[in-house]
Amino acid sequence: MQDQRNAELLTRAHHGDQRAWRELVDRHIRLVWAVARSHRLSPDDAADVNQxxxxxxxxxxxxxxxxxxxxxxxxxxxxxxxxxxxxLRGREQPVDLWDSVDEDEPTPEDLAIGLDTDSRLWRAYTTLTDRCRQILHLLAFAPETPFRQVADAVGIPANSLGPTRGRCLEVLRRRLARMEVVR
Structure with a gap:
């Protein structure tokens, strides 16, 4: 059943074929979960989105x-x-920084440095092309997703994904280095 095309599976699923439906879900469930979780949704919210x-x-x-x-x-x-x-739900998660201090938890200074680093990374990321952002997003938040599926999702041949990802990462590195010099 794995070599069946999506069009045939969609048609068979429409006619009530449970095996075709299961095949569609099996082929794409990891991608759907990865995209939902990449939006930093809680596990429950990601499950709702998935459903x-x-x-x-x-x-x-x-x-x-x-x-x-x-x-x-x-x-x-x-x-x-x-x-x-x-x-609907918002993204804020309240954190009490004055609660009991745990030695293993980061200090406010560590959090500030991390936020600054994250901010610079996201600023550089937003300057990338749409295709680069899509590729890096899917590969970062869904590393277990097969290259072929990621390539299909962004509309490029699977054998082009590796080199394209490399070029995107190199552009991101150069832009981050440029931001570091400007600072």
Whole structure:
């Protein structure tokens, strides 16, 4: 069943074939989870997004225009659902810095340095092209996702993903180095 194309699986799932539906889910579940978790959702919120995405797919089995790009469709749908959850629930997690100090926890100074480093990294990241941001995002937050699936999600050939990722990382390194000099 693994060599079946998405179009055939979507059609069979629409006609009630549970094996086809399971194959679709098995092929893409890690991608959907990875995209949801990459938005820093709680495990419960990520589970809700995951469930919603599969429901949306079930409702749209016959309306997917490009079945060969199902990974990209699922990535976009998961991203949209994750952002909707974030809008509803917010991202802030209150932390009491004055609570009992634990020697293993970072100090406020460590947190400030980490935030500064993170801020510089994200500023450099936002200057990358959309394709580079997509590739680095998926590979960073879903390292277990097969290259072929990541390549499908961003719309490039699988054998181009490694070199493209390398070029994207090199651009990111140069921009971070430039920011360090400017500081």
């Amino acid at each position: 919603t995405v599969w429901l949306i797919l079930a409702e749209n089995l016959t309306t997917i225009r490009h079945p060969e790009r199902l990974s990209a469709w699922l990535t976009t749908t998961t991203r949209r659902e994750s952002l909707a959850v974030l809008r």
